[in-house]
Amino acid sequence: MKDRKRLALCLLAALSASGCAVGPDFKSPPAPEVSRFTPEDMKTAGAGAPALDFGKPVPERWWAAFGNPSLNRLVEAAIAQNPTIPAAEAAIRVAFYNAEAQKGGFLPQLFLSGGASTNLVSNNVSAASAAQANFAQNLTGLVPLITTPSSLNPPYGLFLSQLSVAYTADIWGQNRRAVESLDAQTDQQRYQLEAAYLTLTSNLVAAAIQEATVRAEIQATQNVIRIERDLLEITRANLEKGYIAKADFLAQQAALAQALELLPPLEKQLAQGRDLLTALAGQYPSAEISERFSLQSLRLPQRLPVGLPSALVRQRPDVRAAEAAMHSASAQVGVAIAARLPQLTITGARGSSAYSFGQMLTPGTGFYVLAANATQPLFEGFSLLNKQKGAEAGLAQAEAQYRSAVITAFQNVADALRALQADSKAVAAAHFAERTALQSLDIVVAQAKAGQIAQLAILNAQQTYLLASINSAQAEGARLSDVAALFMALGGGWNDQNLKNLPPSGDLANASPPAPIHGPVNDSLLPSLTE
Secondary structure, eight states, rough: OOHHHHHHHHHHHHHHOOOOOOOOOOOOOOOOOOOSSSSSSOBSSSSOOOOEETOOOOOTTTGGOOOHHHHHHHHHHHHHOOOOHHHHHHHHHHHHHHHHHHGGGGGGGEEOOOOEEEEEOHHHHHHHHHHHHHHHHHHTTOOOOOGGGSOOOOOOEEEEEEEEEEEEOOOHHHHHHHHHHHHHHHHHHHHHHHHHHHHHHHHHHHHHHHHHHHHHHHHHHHHHHHHHHHHHHHHHHHHHHHSOOOHHHHHHHHHHHHHHHHHHHHHHHHHHHHHHHHHHHOTTTSOOOOOOOOOGGGGOOOOOEEGGGHHHHHHHHHHHHHHHHHHHHHHHHHHHTTTSEEEEEEEEEEEEEEEEETTTTTTOOOEEEEEEEOOOOOTTTHHHHHHHHHHHHHHHHHHHEEEEHHHHHHHHHHHHHHHHHHHHHHHHHHHHHHHHHHHHHHHHHHHHHHOOOOOOOOHHHHHHHHHHHHHHHHHHHHHHHHHHHHHTTTTTTTTSSGGGSSTTOOOOGOOOOOOOOOOSSTTTEEEEEEE
């Protein structure tokens, strides 16, 4: 009974050109019922680590939490100049105009045509008629009818002009579902733009932190080289005094050479990192950026806003993009179902035809045509059925990909929180090891000056301090990098609240091309988005 009522309503809607849409009506999936990101309820990432503010949203300009004005300027420059952002904006416009083009199916299609031709009708028919007449006349004894050139069909002209209209009633909502699918693809490109923006800013912050880390490693290596040069002079003096063997002097010289070997790879890494920062800022390598970064210039935030687990799916643009892909796939099921149902097309034409152009506007040359055509696919080799099954399988695939994106998002946040937990311990241990190694090296250097220690102990103390100082720099850089990774895992401060104030996707009067993005927050990127 319900199916009959639904069919009757659709048939009634066909007469009023409103129609009803078959297929599933998409609804946004509910947020996961998860109260925390980790098994335990984390309040902090560990002793000496930033406090975690669960429930507090991530700021839009999250990179400002590192307290470095140079970093702020560089990120803003990258947003304005990096070509990945205009490319993503162009992808939105492509999807938007494709959706607008599909909306043309809601309106009648008008065509104005005209033509002129010169025609000659074949004389075969006239010759056959003449032959029949001759045969009949022979039977009656009459004189045969002779066909002369003057009796041949003469050429004539034909002039035609007409205005045609065609309208396909969207009875089952096939066109509406197609527009819905394309609008969802526009939404998906919008979220891809936000993801590109988040990736760009995160990569730039990570590259800046990496530069600061490499500079700290270079500084630590240079400090050790300076100490080893001093020890080499002390060893040379002890050799001249006969306190040590030449092998001890050569061992110290080899230790200095090994430390010097560490500098070129670090300098290469720094130079390539500078090239990366320049490219992310949208510049050629020859126009190297002026900003410089060190660990001392980057501040570790005291408190980190984490947000709520239930809100993560609305904060991650990649998750929203997966949801939009699922929406598009859902609409495609309706398109496939509607293709299997009856289609009604109404056509009409009004025009005039005459044998000469001067007669086109004379009375009696006008004509009109009004027709309606209904078609129902009966057998098409199961192609429409298989297309419907394929669309349903595509929807199932999109649903699974959405669930995977949600799980990955929660995993990213949990990984970042775990990393910060480990970082607090690693930084504390690295600082303690560096202080201890430096104290040990100071004692060894003092004893070496007095000639009271073996060369092996000197070499061990140098190597220990070198490794400890480099590990300390790397631990500091890793903690800053993991802070940036947490901001990225949380969606980087982006949210979809701006979508709620936009006009509905079917509002053709307000349709206009998407505006380009000019900063971290773009409140009017699209005129038409589907929630």
